[in-house]
Amino acid sequence: MGITAQSVWSNCLAFIKDNIQPQAYKTWFEPIDAVKLSGNALSIQVPSKFFYEWLEEHYVKILKVSLHKELGEDAKLVYVIKMENTYGNKQPFTEKIPSANRSALKSQDVDVPFNNKSPELKNPFIIPGIRNVKIESQLNPSYSFENFLEGDSNRLARNAGIAVANKPGGTSFNPLLIFGGVGLGKTHLAHAIGVDIKDKYPEKTVLYISAEKFTQQYIDSVKKNNRNDFIHFYQIIDVLIIDDVQFLSGKTGTQDVFFHIFNHLHQNGKQVILTSDKAPVDMQDIEQRLLSRFKWGLSAELQTPDFETRVSILKNKLYRDGVEMPDDIIDYVAKHIKSNVRELEGAIISLIAQSSFNRKEITINLAKDIVEKFVKNTKREVSIDYIQKVVSDYFQMDVNTLQSKTRKRHIVQARQLAMFFAKKYTKASLASIGSQIGQRDHATVLHACKTVDNLSSTDKQFRKYVEDLSKKLAL
Structure with missing residues (x-):
């Protein structure tokens, strides 16, 4: 032979x-x-x-x-x-x-010689003109599991993150989608998983990127006619972390290219980690084939932390910063700032700053002043119950009628308006809105929101309903 x-x-x-x-x-x-x-x-x-x-x-x-x-x-x-x-x-x-390197290998001139020895986009993270052979992970090492405190609100997401970090690509949590409201720690947890993987598996290529930056890189690659290089760059990543994946909504070209990259990574046992401000079921203008892949693994929600967890977060923050503070003041801050972890930590930082700059002792009165400013500056979120009451009063019916199964036109419209405003003014998921307004499913809520949008632009009387209710619910 x-x-x-x-x-x-x-x-x-x-x-x-x-x-x-x-x-x-x-x-x-x-x-x-x-x-x-x-x-x-x-x-x-x-x-x-x-x-x-x-x-x-x-x-x-x-x-x-x-x-x-x-x-x-x-x-x-x-x-x-x-x-x-x-x-x-x-x-x-x-x-x-x-072969272009003549000093190392003799080249053979066949077919099309490749003259462009330096394509504009090799590694999207390399600054032009700077030679860089290593793919930097773009991770922030200060975000770790140690300072991401566990509580009932985040236990599932945190433990899933640890499982993925121990065995990237080797668990059923692929992709791992972490979702929740603003300031609850999605980005922190995503970075923590990446940092832990880099510690345990230094040879793995880990990359963190926001969906916005990913989209911009894709647009640049199309302009420069090197989309295949862009795709190949992402296909060699072992652990891809994409933050705020809801940003891909409506961007069909980017969704298409991400679909192919995702498939390649998943089929080759690579790990994908995504964060989003909403659950897959609530994502609009994302292709179904992509949404179905988001659901392949685990979707873990980060919820608002309870009082005990908020206290733990504050104590941990103070310990890391080497600051002592009386328990009654910590409890006061934790009791009054409930919205998210970012605001909680922001309030405690303001308290420490006020105390040190003005040489004031940290007292309950100082804590009250700081908390009052934070609560005042935070846009208050109306509840779904409050929205149902305002809409029912406006149409002169009780809440039970609004929630009933009746198909009478004026009641259906009132119910649809309640759903529309619940989506507009609260962070609740579509499924959650539906269950609270007469035990409906998320598809009914989605249909209600589209109906209100359509009627607002075609029906003068209906547009007046929306305007009047907007004023009543205005924060």
Whole structure:
């Protein structure tokens, strides 16, 4: 049996595998196929220009040594770039490129020579002009599990996060979607998982990015005509953390590219972690095929912390900052600021600052002043019960009638308006709104909101209802 492209490449791989890190071998050499051997020229197929560039920049010496061992000093290497056909192209894109590094390997001029040796987007995180071979995780090491205190409000999400950090890609929590209101610790928990994974598995490529930045990078890659490089960059990540994934709403191009990246990562046992301000069922303008994938793993909610957890958070914050404070003042702050952890910590920081700058002793009166300002500055959220009462009074009916199963037009419209304002003025999920307004499901609430929007623009009388109720409910 004669020498074939596959046998030559197989021997090269055996040599390369013995001389580089296992993770590097898996990422950069396993995806390569040997496609042709012509004399002493070996053609290998790689998935993208980004891939080719990386090999030429970081592994050309070992390629040279391994190839010379197999084919002699005159060995030549040709790259064949074959993009995955996942975008409905009739033909996969193929381009043959001679090895660009002439000092290391003799090049062979075949088909299209690759002259652009430095594509504009290799790694979206590299500042142009600065050579950087490492993918930085973009994680904040100050966000850790140690300072993310456990309570009833976050126990499921925190424990799921720890399970993922212990075995990224190896649990059923893939993807892990952490959702909840503002200031409850979604970003903190996402970073903590990433930081813990980097500690336990230094060889894994972990990347944290906001959905907004991801979208901007995608738009840039389309403008520069290197979308495949962008996709390939994200497909080599081991743990991808995307913050505020609801930002993808309505952005069909970005959703499409994320869908392909997500599928690739999931199929290859890579971990995906997402955060959102709402549950998947409440996300609007996100494609169904993407939402169904969000539900594959675990959706864990972060809720408003209870009093005991708020006290623990404050004590932990003070301990970390080396500040002592009487228990009665801590209890007072925890009792009166309930909305979220960010405001809780903000109030205690203001208290410490006021005390040190004005050289005042931290007293209950000082705490009352600070808390009063915080509560006043926080937009008060009306309750669903209050909204139902205001709407019922406006239409001169009782709340029970509003919630009833009757299909009388004026009652149905009142109920739909209550649902519309509950969605507008509260942070409750659609499912929660539906269950509180007459035991309806989330689809009914969604339909109600669309109906109110439509009638407001076509029906003058109905528009007056919306305006009047808006004034009554205005905060």
